[in-house]
Amino acid sequence: MTPTTRADCVELDRTDPLAAFREEFVLPEGVVYLDGNSLGALPRATPGRVADMIEREWGRDLIASWNTAGWWDKPRTLGAKIAPLVGADPDEVVVGDGTSTNLFKALVAALRMSDRDIVLGESGNFPTDLYVTEGAARLTGAVQRRVDPDGPELAAALATGDVAVLLLSHVDYRSGTLRDLPAITRMAHEHGALVVWDLCHSVGAVPIELSRSGADFAVGCTYKYLNAGPGAPAFLYAARRHHAVADQPLSGWHGHANPFDFAPEYEPAPGVSRFLSGSQPLVADAALEASLDVWAKADMAQVRVKSLAMTDLFLRITTGEEPGRRPPLRAVGRRPMVGDGWAGLESVTPLDHAHRGSQVALLQPEEGAGYPIVRALIERGVIGDFRAPDVMRFGFTPLYLRYVDVYDAATALVDVVETGEWRQERFARRAQVT
Ligand SMILES: Cc1ncc(COP(=O)(O)O)c(C=O)c1O
């Protein structure tokens, strides 16, 4: 059913196979949370799991917990729990450190595996990816080149035959564009390049098949769609065929083959553990474990179906656009029908499902309108965010959002724009974190 009314949405929620997951999350009353693509909601089980880790594992069992509570192996056991979400084998993923750090390790390891010297990135990537690439290039002597990966330049840049490593985000943080991971990986390999994927905006948002696609390396965070909490540890994937040769730059004792030999020379662990460096934040690992236990019950195919239905619904109401249909009318100043594109909002997120992640990014054509519109919406309890220069971002998390939430948020947005509510002075003042 294509929902057009709120009653349609109530009906969709009634038959939603993922509906029960909402109960697994703590969601503030009166809020529609569309920022789970920046910081995911709190799973109900997390506070208890973290308290148990602190009081029993740490407080009572003290140092024995390295063995009895599996602390030492958490990077691997948690990695194995992330593996099905990224289409990897359990021994190809480790959890630890942050995304930026893991990106640095993966990039340098990949650059050291090639005798070429170009590291190809995307001009609009999340800034940490650009900065870390600069750092990795400085360290290894590589040269950074940037292209728009959604245009013809990507193929042309790879075809030069001098690219050592390609780094791309699977889903673009600003526009929500989903890249064809299998096809791009294949193309890069055909031209002799290795690929590092940043999965921050795709893990838990779209199905991912790293092994089947032949991907070389990938990194991702766990605090967005995976709901592990602010600053939660990240993960790193390395294809098994690279384990024996990968030489990562932060060689520390947790990545040693025999850490408790306390040998003076570094000898990398044989598997993906060689990507570890030092001690891990085990309290934060406990929170991640609680959220991954929720994810273990979710069917990613169902998540994708609901995600697309929700972004379709949001796009239809706010812009009148949906796959295969442009709005018949873009006139502002006439009483609208829901879905006829009257509010003047435009999507920068692709309409076709094959290129859409789990967020919608919108523009209001007036310069500087994005930020105050988002602030005005937040005041109404609809939480989205803003990304410079003028993009309004709305993330859709099928485990805890209902179709009625999407309907209410979309109609609130249209109302904020139509009434000009956002033009009030107080919405223009920028917060430190946007
Ligand atoms: C694509 C992408 N990569 C990396 C990061 C963040 O890196 P870190 O977890 O190291 O802060 C983000 C978001 O903050 C992101 O959107």
Ligand SMILES: Nc1c(O)cccc1C(=O)C[C@H](N)C(=O)O
């Ligand atoms: N990681 C973040 C942080 O430490 C502070 C504030 C925001 C973030 C984010 O995750 C932003 C997010 N990656 C984005 O796409 O905008």
